[in-house]
Amino acid sequence: MVGVMDTASFKAARKRRSWLVGVAVRLVKEKPVGVFGAVVTLLLLLTGILAPVLAPYGYNDTSGPLLAPPSQKYLLGTDNLGRDLFTRIIYGARISVIIGLGATALSTLISMFIGVLSAYRGGVIDLISQRFVDAWMCFPGMILLLVMVSILGPGIFQIIIVLSLAFGIGGSRVIRSAVIAIKEETYIKAAVAYGCTDTRVMLRHILPNIMAPIIIVFSTRIPGVILAEASMSFLGLGVPPPEPSWGGMLSGAARRYMFMAPGLAIYPGLALSIVVFGVNMFGDALRDVLDPKLRGGVGRFDRTKKKKGG
């Protein structure tokens, strides 16, 4: 019996690995731009993790000359407090990674919780929770974020909470519709007939089968979260200084010195744009590969064939 179990779990493990490998192979084969995005994402991760190793100075080290132009010593110049801009951009990646991953993970959990519960239980719970989600989505995200931050106060932890609530509640719709789509499948009915508890059905039977939409929600949400954090920091209601957030570096006192040192205006935004662009590309490619509805592009509207034919 033990042996059988082992083989089974071994097979399951191998199947899961080959699924992941399969996705990776298809990504490389079909989506070259997505691979570029994956590289940018990976670079962002590594920069964030290795920031103290990569950065030539400390992020709040004010020992440099004020507003120095780019030089060998200060690759991108220094800011109005004499801090090395290059160093601060590297540490900014760290903030983006922490908040991007943290808030996205937490918000995906919130979406999963609301989405699965609302769709599986249905009835009154679904009706009420969906009206709440409706109402939540009527508020512009930016305003919700700013109001919540003004209540919780500034700080990385608070921002993660605020971002995950703002993104998680509205985003539960995608998960909900994924669950509704599979809820009537035979294997779910079988599990219920077997006498599985609701919790077990939801965790063991529904969750594994909506993994693809969950991954899509996760990967397509990261760039938005990173951008939202930068916007909040830009408005002075995000990561408090002197922590180097890319958005924060474009705001506050620095704005007065941008006319003297345009680098202060260019580079943090450039870093942010490249990262958001790359992660977006990666998320999109992943969605295209994972979503069966988007497969087999040309189909009935095959223009190449039409041209040959007529």
Next chain:
Amino acid sequence: MTNYLIRRLLLVIPTLFFASLITFFTIRLIPGDVIDQMLKERESTNPGVDRAMIERSLGLDEPIHVQYARWVGGILWRGDLGKSLWSGTPVTEAILTRLPVTFELGLISLLIGLAISLPIGIFSAVRQDSVGDYLARGFAILCIALPGFWLGTMLIVFPAKWWGWSPPLTLIRFTQSPLQNLMQFLPPAIVLGSGLAGVSMRMTRSMMLEVLRQDYIRTAWAKGMREVTIIARHALRNAFIPIITIIGLQLPILVGGTVIIEQIFSLPGIGRLTLDAITTRDYTIVAGVMLFISSFILVTNILVDITYGLLDPRVQIK
């Protein structure tokens, strides 16, 4: 149709109720020490203000359900959103004086966004997987990836550096000088519009792609119709309906964007009002703006839904 309308409108009631609850409890969640801080901040300028006064103006001296009933009652019966905590101006008045600015900014941004996104999105779908399609898609993601506040900052810094041009600090009304007014609104509208264009371009493309694979399009091809006719008369008309929905869905993003853009280009609109109110902790204004914006978005969404039903005969309305 009438039945659908009634049902749709009935569903608004619980949604609005939740929206008012979210607004109400957000304001109620303000920790007590914030009131102390408000007192300290305002001590020098406004010595008459004390804790009891603030609590009264926030209605904090009564049980919570009474507070809520009173707040909603004031809105429903008198259209009264309360008064600004510090300046004493009625919130409705503060919103109404700033509304035209945001409305104009939003409208121009929307027009710019559509003028960019529709042609490029359609082209991108019709020439799927061509070089042009890839360029268009790259451009769309670029529009999304470029943060509005960065683009805005660049539009402030570089024209000033190169040509000595900077946006006017005070609002020029359309009635004063239409041309200068447009000149003032154009740069921020371009920034906001490009963000919108990115999303709508992608949506237009995928909607068009979906439609282009339908049987009736194949039939049209088979009948030997010209490509322009097929795209304009058969495909676009069908793809247009979901596109309208998307424009409706982008409204919250547009309104959220004005918070940042109005700040950068010093335009005195609703977004600026919100940000100022949040930073000065003028919570009656914050609550008023939140409720106003959410109701506005809710109403637009319904209008979009109704248009959807009117435009598309296939939408079976029970």
